[in-house]
Amino acid sequence: MNTKLLGSSLIIAGTALGAGMLAIPMVLAQFGLFYGTLLMVLIWFGTTHSALLLLEATIKSEGGLGLNSIASKTLGKGGQLITNGLLYALLICLLMAYILGAADLLVKAMASIGVELSFVKAQVVFTLLAGAIVACGTGVIDKLNRLLFFVMIASLLLTLTVLLPTFSAENLGQVTNHSHVELITTSAVLFTSFGFMVVIPSLVSYNQEATDKQLRNMVIVGSLIPLFCYLCWLFAVVGNLPAEQLKQFSSVSQLMEGFEHDKPWIGAVLSLFTGLALLTSFFGVAMSLFHQNRDTFKQNKIITYVLTFVLPLIGAIVAADQFLSVLSYAGIILVFLAVFVPMAMVYKLRKSATLAERYAAEGGTAMLIFGGAFGGFLLLSQLI
Template sequence: MFAINYKAVGATLLISGTMLGAGMLALPLVSSGMGYTYASLALVCIWLLMTYTALMLLEVSLAFPAGSGFDVMAQSLFGNKGLWIINASLLLLLYALSGAYISGAASSYTSNIKQYLGIDVPSAVVAAIFTLLIGSIVYMSTGAVDRVNRVLFSLNVFIFFAMAITIQPYVNQGNLNSTQDSSRYIYAAFPVFITAFGFHGSIPSMVKYIGRDKPQTLRNIFILGGLIPLLVYAIWEYCSLGLVPRIGENSFLTLAENQGSVGMFLDYIHASTSNHWIPSLISLFSSIALFTSYLCVSLGLFDSVASSIGWKDSKHDRLITALATYLPPFVFAWIYPEGFVLALGAAAIFLSILAILFPALALYKLRARDSYQAGWRVPCNTCSFCTVTMMGACIIVFQIMKMQNLLPIC
């Protein structure tokens, strides 16, 4: 009789939940120029890359004591310089994501308040209230974060599928078609796409939770855990690209020309359909996704800041840590209220270092040791190392070019 491994199922869903969040709201904003076919191919390519580097990192993690994080692995393999680079990349990644989510929430909530309540509230005020609310929950305890996140994430799963079913009849197949030069828009989308598949920070914890003696189970968890978001993203791209046209009034092109935000995207959805349930469901989904994503990211940033500075868990030190955690990204959102996609792109640079370059270089360094005896190996050779490293470097270059307006996005 086939027995279900509930622990593995829970871990798979946890991996999926780490990826599914507010980052998916940016996918249609950066992929509209490609059309649905190329966007789907790009998603599959990034899923394959990120899953493969996760398996690389799994082999590296299995070579160290259970519970060893990026810092332990980096220092052992690359010395103090490697430790500094990894710690700096992690902090900058979390700060960039925090800035993105505050900007996205301010834009989204401001739009919703205006649409449903008819009240114009400055986005800076909305950003401040949102940041204070999230900060208060994190300041209370990790348990408070867990309880709030569990309820909201479960609710959002049901909202997403209700939204997808409701939108389907209104999808315009013509909006999904690729144009003759669609492939040239892929390069600008890649950096944001990888932020939608970043779960690598959870790998050391998963190794400790599932057990070092079950590498095949861990491998299956990482593969299946990424397939669920891939399916969700494909459905989301189909719905959003099919609902909002690429060119014309209230289009993705207009969004791109105006440094489009989540709020503006929601406004265009309101204008693209007469069914009031569609924009309402999308607004509710995006609002919860932004809330839960920032709740989890800011908890990680809060702990990382406290660990880096060495502060204790007293009320005074937690307050100082909270200020260091929330003030910088709030200032960014205040200066760049439409900076959601911009900040996600910046986060892609640091995620490329942590989730693509580090796994490949760390595994190469590890296998070069004469004393290394692997209990489990990911299929990998010199060509694989070079290909993954080159792709990680290319994504960083693409993002830098995009920031310099050298790559088209629509």
């Protein structure tokens, strides 16, 4: 795998790694590591297969910068409208969340060096600057994302190294909640934590010279990195904090405070990791929306920049408090967009034997049936 493909895998991983990194231990620890790990691997497998279906659809439809062109070629006008509606709803919601989170971190960072910055100004500054980077193109995002990703992983490894001496094997076997129904309801958090599929059309366009096999490996490597990070972090946190204590945490800041009691500086390292994870996720999602707008409206970069970032920024400023409750519905949107839409695209392409010699996701019809069952499971987990 060349550096360009590796960078693309890191964009996939960076898009997936977000706030879920720190939230996962609070969600899964109470059910024990065995069932928590089992569910996480299941969600990873289903999400990765859905991403490979989208990769197949992108390749066989001979792609485009965004899902707009792919949906038009595979699902017709009606499918294109539905896909665009789901995609815009999801990406705008996610960008609003990232703007809110980044502004909060930016205000705190400026305050630590004696500079007062209002929350609204922080939102505007972050959106304009980060948006300008996205508008520079996938190549710029790729190179910057590599640097941010390696710093992020270094901060995670530093944290894991420091936590290792206080690791308790007894904590790993603790189970405080034996309800499998409640375990299933956590699937939404896990599924959103692997929500990287929106960047695939952009990365296929970016790697036009790559073979189908290289693109397939790019997706698999990109999905394995967050799985590895999530599992390492889950074992580290559970091994250092009793499950009962984790169950009492209701926010990421409380989780950080749990570590800061014995290691005051660890909160700063985790804040660095959280900020970088949020930034890499913002780049991935914003790149997808930027390319979707470029693909849909066929405008120059300046107009596309305005179309991409003004609406999420206004939404974050005007409806900050209300939005946090609405964000929970993003998971349902993602199920339809990340599971059912790629299945429908691939079904149509395989039925018409379009470019049959090109890449096809492994498993054939049996895995399509699995994908449908996986999507139904995710919807059920959010409706329980």
